[in-house]
Every structure is written in structure tokens, then in C-alpha cells.
Amino acid sequence: MLKLVLSAMFFFAILGAACSPAPVAAASSPEPTARDTAVPTSTPPPSATPRPTVKWDYVALGDSDPGGFGVSRSYVNLYADYIAEDLGVEVQTNNLASNGATSTSLLSKLSSSPEIQQAIRDAEVITIDIGANDWTAVLHQYPHHECGGTDNEDCLRELIRTYKENLDAILIKIDDLHGDNSKLLIRTVDLYMSNCDYPNLYRAGGSEVLDGIKPYLDEFNSSISQATKLHNGKVVTLYLTLNGPAGNENPRDYLQGDQCHLNGKGHQKVADMLRELGYQR
Numbered sequence: 001m002l003k004l005v006l007s008a009m010f011f012f013a014i015l016g017a018a019c020s021p022a023p024v025a026a027a028s029s030p031e032p033t034a035r036d037t038a039v040p041t042s043t044p045p046p047s048a049t050p051r052p053t054v055k056w057d058y059v060a061l062g063d064s065d066p067g068g069f070g071v072s073r074s075y076v077n078l079y080a081d082y083i084a085e086d087l088g089v090e091v092q093t094n095n096l097a098s099n100g101a102t103s104t105s106l107l108s109k110l111s112s113s114p115e116i117q118q119a120i121r122d123a124e125v126i127t128i129d130i131g132a133n134d135w136t137a138v139l140h141q142y143p144h145h146e147c148g149g150t151d152n153e154d155c156l157r158e159l160i161r162t163y164k165e166n167l168d169a170i171l172i173k174i175d176d177l178h179g180d181n182s183k184l185l186i187r188t189v190d191l192y193m194s195n196c197d198y199p200n201l202y203r204a205g206g207s208e209v210l211d212g213i214k215p216y217l218d219e220f221n222s223s224i225s226q227a228t229k230l231h232n233g234k235v236v237t238l239y240l241t242l243n244g245p246a247g248n249e250n251p252r253d254y255l256q257g258d259q260c261h262l263n264g265k266g267h268q269k270v271a272d273m274l275r276e277l278g279y280q281r
Contacts, residue, residue: 061096128187
């Protein structure tokens, strides 16, 4: 009887194993695609480093022309725009020109004004346009034979001597204040001769006054060129541009109604000539 029971149990165990379903393999996960790949949201993508703004300090020294007498924008403003456009820099303009300034008064200010001295130290570019008012007394003395000397030319000789000394001292002072003029752009503007106060200065056939002063005017402008080059600067030769290749033409097209100061066209011409000099020291 026991043998019969054990045999029955063995039979049903084999039958249960045969009828059980086969184990099912776990389904595999599909390979992730680029679209399925999650992008971390906690770390933003890197951004480009901003370029630092390069700034240039531009200091203008001189008299009423660079000071902008009678015009809305002087050549100083126009030249600053050119620098910004051509070099891609931000230009801070410090126009220290003043009406009636002479080479003597400018030299005095450079020697005594902390504001001007600091402006020179900070400058990348300096323009100097000074000397027209140095001629004021001479242009009243010479025609009236009050210039001195047997030839009525003492005041002209003294004018040239004083101006040469002043301009050289101005440029030396700038060198001393700045410390390294190899890193400073120096530009000077020479002197055109208007017929301010002298309506007949350019009359047909040439004026006796103009003929008399012209050799000194030529020497005056030559001294500007020599001193500027000695101090690693460049010159805007406005004299031969406005007064013609012989230096005796009336520059009326570039002057305001007072026949003294530059008009808008004159200021544009100076700015263009400054730009044409380039930005090499």
C-alpha cells in the first residue's frame, strides 16, 4: 500500500513539472537616443567672456578754434568720433582749449594747473593748436610802423623767438608729465592766416602787410613742424591747405563771417587731416 502511494506521488510531480509554463526572460530596455538623453538643467551652458572696453583719453589744448567758437561741434569732437570709429575704442574727450589763449598762457597753465597736469598724465592723444593770438599785437603794430627797429620788424622777430621757446617748453612739459611719449599720440595744428581785422589783407596783387609778415609766418609754422617732430608728433599743415601752396591765398571758404574763426567746413577739414595722419606715434 505504501509503495502504491509513493508511486502516485512521483507520477503527479512529473506531470506538474511538464505542464508548468516556461520562465519568461525580463524585457531589455531600448538604447537611449539623443532625443531621449536628459540634459541637466542645473548647469547653464557657458557664455562668451565679455570683451573689456578700451578707453582713450583725448586732451585738446589751444585757443578758440579747438574750443569750438561759433560752431556746434569743433574738430575736436569730430576727431574723437574718428578715433572711436577707426580704433574701436571709447573716447573720453577733455577739451581744455580756451578763447584768447596764447602760447605763454598755455605754458603757464601746464605749469600750474593740477587739472591740466592730471589730464596730460592720463592722455592717449593730445592735440595742440596754439599761436594765433600770439600774433594779435604784432598785426596791429606792424601796419602802423610801430613794430620797432630800423626795418619795423623787431616785434616780428620777438614773436618768433618767444613762440619757439614756449612751444618747446610746452612739449617738454607734456613729455615730463606723461612720462613716456612713445605711448602718447601728439598732434599739432599749424597756423593759417586769416584776414581778421584786415579786410584788405588779400586784395588783388598782394597786400604789403601780408608780404611783409609772410617770411615770419613761414618761420613760425616751420618751428611748429620742427618742434613737433622732435617730440615724436605729427603736424596738420593747415597753413598750406587753407592759404594755398604759396601761403598767400584768402581762406574765406573755411572761415565764419568774422573772417577769423573756422566754420563747419574748416573744422571738418582739420578733423579729416588729423585722421589722415593715422594713429602711429
